[in-house]
Amino acid sequence: MQVATVIKNGLIVTPTGVVNGDLAIKDGKIVAIGEGSLSAKEVIDAQGQLVLPGMVDAHVHINEPGRSNWEDYHTGSQALAAGGTTSMVVMPLNALPARTTAAEFNRHRLIAEGQSYIDFALYGGLVPGNQADIGPMAEAGAAGFKAFMATTGSDEPGDFHNVDDYDLYRGMQAIAKTGLRLSLHAENAVLTDRLAADEIAHHHTDIQAYIDSRPPMVEVEAVRRALYLAKQTGCKLHFVHLSTGEAVREVQRAQAAGQDVTCETCVHYLALNTDDFKQIGPLAKCSPVLRTPEIQDDLWREVQAGHVNAVTSDHSPAPAEMKANPNDNIFEVWGGISGAQNNLDLFYDVAVKSGRLSIQQFVQLTAAGPAKLFGLKSKGELRVGADADVAFLNPNQSYTLRAEDLYYKDKLSAYVGRHINCRVTRTLLRGKTIFELGQGFDDQPNGKFLTNEHVAEGVR
Ligand SMILES: NC(=O)NC(NC(N)=O)C(=O)[O-]
Numbered sequence: 001m002q003v004a005t006v007i008k009n010g011l012i013v014t015p016t017g018v019v020n021g022d023l024a025i026k027d028g029k030i031v032a033i034g035e036g037s038l039s040a041k042e043v044i045d046a047q048g049q050l051v052l053p054g055m056v057d058a059h060v061h062i063n064e065p066g067r068s069n070w071e072d073y074h075t076g077s078q079a080l081a082a083g084g085t086t087s088m089v090v091m092p093l094n095a096l097p098a099r100t101t102a103a104e105f106n107r108h109r110l111i112a113e114g115q116s117y118i119d120f121a122l123y124g125g126l127v128p129g130n131q132a133d134i135g136p137m138a139e140a141g142a143a144g145f146k147a148f149m150a151t152t153g154s155d156e157p158g159d160f161h162n163v164d165d166y167d168l169y170r171g172m173q174a175i176a177k178t179g180l181r182l183s184l185h186a187e188n189a190v191l192t193d194r195l196a197a198d199e200i201a202h203h204h205t206d207i208q209a210y211i212d213s214r215p216p217m218v219e220v221e222a223v224r225r226a227l228y229l230a231k232q233t234g235c236k237l238h239f240v241h242l243s244t245g246e247a248v249r250e251v252q253r254a255q256a257a258g259q260d261v262t263c264e265t266c267v268h269y270l271a272l273n274t275d276d277f278k279q280i281g282p283l284a285k286c287s288p289v290l291r292t293p294e295i296q297d298d299l300w301r302e303v304q305a306g307h308v309n310a311v312t313s314d315h316s317p318a319p320a321e322m323k324a325n326p327n328d329n330i331f332e333v334w335g336g337i338s339g340a341q342n343n344l345d346l347f348y349d350v351a352v353k354s355g356r357l358s359i360q361q362f363v364q365l366t367a368a369g370p371a372k373l374f375g376l377k378s379k380g381e382l383r384v385g386a387d388a389d390v391a392f393l394n395p396n397q398s399y400t401l402r403a404e405d406l407y408y409k410d411k412l413s414a415y416v417g418r419h420i421n422c423r424v425t426r427t428l429l430r431g432k433t434i435f436e437l438g439q440g441f442d443d444q445p446n447g448k449f450l451t452n453e454h455v456a457e458g459v460r
Pocket residue numbers: 061093094152153185285286287288314316335336337
């Protein structure tokens with residue numbers, strides 16, 4: 001067979017095992033794995049490299065249009081590509097206006113189509129009063145919906161607002177009809193805001209005060225309440241960025257009782273804890289907050305047990321001045337960690353190199369799991385017939401992350417200065433190299449809009 005590209009000599013991580021052989025690509029698809037003697041126009045030597053499915057990062061904040069100076073599709077997708085991510089699911093907030101109508105959905109899609117280096121799916125937003133926009137956003141191709149149970153931290157005209165229990169209940173009724181999943185930032189808004197106000201009233205504005213204002217119970221309570229409302233309405237749920245094993249166990253219990261509910265955690269909850277937060281400072285401020293080593297261990301056990309569907313970055317960038325802390329008041333600092341460029345290498349380091357997860361569990365969490373959640377049927381697995389989205393990871397090349405290595409709009413990350421014991425060296429999107437370490441990026445952004453194919457065949 002004559003094919004376009006053959007990747008030779010790599011360790012190919014397939015859904016069922018690791019194959020030491022060739023991976024052949026034609027028309028952007030994987031056409032053979034393991035067979036030798038294929039003739040190809042392009043031969044790529046992957047000696048010493050792990051050949052992984054490109055990561056599907058199901059939780060990325062891109063701030064274009066409206067706040068492009070925070071991160072736009074060009075910079076955000078380059079950073080993701082450089083880190084071995086080939087598809088992203090983009091959150092509906094922090095752009096202005098936020099993506100809460102079909103008109104905005106279509107506008108954002110057009111912007112991303114010309115700018116993104118990687119394939120992308122888009123969330124639609126559920127906000128107070130927009131139940132009538134849910135159906136049209138599903139029609140426009142939303143991969144799922146997102147709502148905040150906590151306050152969002154930004155309040156300009158057109159910004160994304162959190163739902164109260166009534167909005168959530170009505171929104172779940174509307175979303176249930178679409179067959180799509182509602183993803184939730186699950187923290188109790190009243191508790192988090194008033195606990196924070198108490199700390200500030202007592203002039204406690206250091207990192208420990210922020211940690212104390214968002215205890216695990218604010219997450220667990222919100223998860224339980226949302227699960228109950230979802231049960232009443234038949235809405236499928238996904239919990240983003242769970243930070244505690246206790247919350248994951250609530251999801252497990254609901255699943256066991258027959259509810260369609262899934263969850264994710266983020267690289268930073270597994271790579272960083274409260275001690276790191278105190279050392280790194282504002283760049284490690286996020287919500288839910290980083291957890292103590294004990295709670296982090298408990299979360300790891302749930303991940304190891306296979307109770308978490310995806311690991312994501314929750315890449316939530318902001319300009320440097322919003323991450324500075326001139327008044328020594330952590331409550332005034334923007335919450336969000338920039339980390340998407342280090343999805344695969346950092347997670348491989350803390351998960352596989354450390355012996356906590358097998359390589360099969362790793363690709364399940366970074367690629368197959370998230371692709372399945374959002375109905376991205378040709379993504380997430382190195383198998384014949386799938387899109388040839390591939391990341392090369394050198395498990396023996398270590399480096400210390402420097403600000404100048406980053407492709408974000410602002411070269412800030414909670415991980416600068418961290419020693420990482422492996423490195424992404426090349427990324428292919430649908431068979432084409434889009435990033436090579438030392439060479440940079442493909443000339444043209446070629447990212448394609450992805451829709452939820454499970455639903456496209458069903459309800460939509
Ligand atoms: N407005 C945000 O980007 N928020 C994000 N911020 C974090 N995680 O700190 C999030 O996902 O909640």
